Amino acid sequence: MRMHKEMTNAEVARLLRGVAAAYEIKGKDSPNTRFRVIAYERAADSIERSTVEVKDLWEDGKLGQVPGIGTSMAEYLDELFKTGKVRHFEKLLDSLPEAMFELLDIPGIGAKRAYKLVKELGITKAHGASEKLLRLAEKGRIRTIEGFGEQSEKEIIDAIQGVYRKTKRFLLPFATEVAENILEYLRKNPRVKRADPLGSLRRCVSSVGDVDISVASDDPEEVIKYFTAYKNKSEVIESGEHTASILLPNGMQIDLMVQPPDTYGALLQHFTGSKEHNVALREYALKKGMSLSEYGIRFLQKSKVQKSKFKSQNYNAKLKIYQFADEKSFYNSLGMEWIPPELRENQGEIEASIEGELPSLVEVEDIKGDLHLHSNFLKDTSHDEGANSIESMVEEADRLGYEYLLFTEHNPKIDEQEEKIMDVLRRKKEYIDKTNYSRENRSGKRVRKVFNGLEIDIRPDGEVALPDRAWDFLDFAVVSVHSSFRGSRDKQTKRILRGLEHPKAKILGHPTGRRIGEREGIEVDWGEVFEFCKTNDKWLEINSWWDRLDLPDILVCQAIKVGVKLVISTDSHATDQMVLMRYGVSVARRGWAEKGDIVNTLGYNDFTKEVRI
């Protein structure tokens, strides 16, 4: 396995997984090996999930912040980043065939099987090891190895071929919409008592692999029959007693699980995850003498918990397990508050829940205005024009119950003559002033204000793409990066801070610039940007656009800790996109945001005080 100084998180994680595999094979005799392997795997998971580069943390002397990295691991990483290698790891890895490590990527093959396959089949070249394995499998060579058979040979073939196929992930808004159609269909059946999304979809992770759904019903057979009869499917993959899977024409797999209403709570809890949340929850319960599973809670003999708390619960004497109809009673029985699914990532929510200090998360209903809207009023803008009129977007805002809006068409192309730019912006201001006047008086019931803004490019050097005197036409504006996404952290940080210089540059739009599945965002010293925003009253946007969802949840969490104010906006380019606000809200919730952290939850009067215009 290659090591070098500039290792990314993914590479470090891969290295640690390799070390875990090596220990699994070499340390058979030592009783502690099992846990050492787990420790390395946990550290790898933790590093892979971290949005901050571990190398940067190391430079700042903050390696200890990463969960799962203790004194030994920190010393090894220190050696790795300093010298480009870890002698201890090299010694361990060099004594094993290099080819086995590539096989670890194949589902169903772990350390032991990878080692055995490579040894028995004499695969020596590390590069292309899985292709070689595939060819040998197709020749029927694997079934001859002790511990393998025809079945496992076939599985290995499927798995290797599948590696190159099954990588597709779906964006949250898309998966949610598909799932909701199916949930709606299921709920129409009178035998369905409850139907819920599970897994990453329920936790509102920004992209999801497959869609899992659970149903509470006393008649699983009937529900499965009904589910597999869903019209908009391309095939039924599997249909059993309690579970079934269908495939949709777009390639999305929908897995269904049916359970009786009495035991539905533990099931919902278990399959909502995350894995890390569940592991931490079970470890906590274990210390109190309780064992948790998808079936309920079982008491260990040494348990000191008062079982009186459980009196109201269903006790299944045969299975010796307490069963739960809903999640709330499950968590409550552990002495905890119910934890919103968005928080279940083992990021401190368990501790907060025990202390009764869970945040009161922001909700869609709290939002009082949309601050990023593209109408079709301006032509020849630097990027996409909106599809609909200001009027139609204002009508939609009324329907959504908003009290104010900010129109933020892209700035006019900068190479136009300055007088021309001034002209169109003057016309827009006059139009909005006029419209507001008539609407406020006519409505009678509620004041609704339309603010005049723009979304202005921050150019590579940090200058904004607008003539200085044009700012006078605007109430306040969004500034955003739309180009030059590479570039050093230092340069990009300076660029952002300069872009926010003007007092009316109030909001930093889609701050990282990422497009999920397309490109990474810009590299920025977020700590510095957060401090700047806090001191200078700038707001960071959580953009609800389906493949942006930007700020990402983890940065939301960090920003809030510093005390930075955020806004949630849709970046709508058409009227029917304004309902996408819920996805921005879900990002905020995953970042532990409360109503008070989000500026556009303020009513009109408080908002104008906050924006100071």
Place this chain on the structure above:
DNA sequence: GCCGTTTTCGGCCCGACTGTTTTCAGTCG
């Protein structure tokens, strides 16, 4: 090797599935 609301020592999540197994090992989520 990590970690602390019983612990700085002594623990370490839980169950399903699969295969080659006559009682368990490996892998996964």
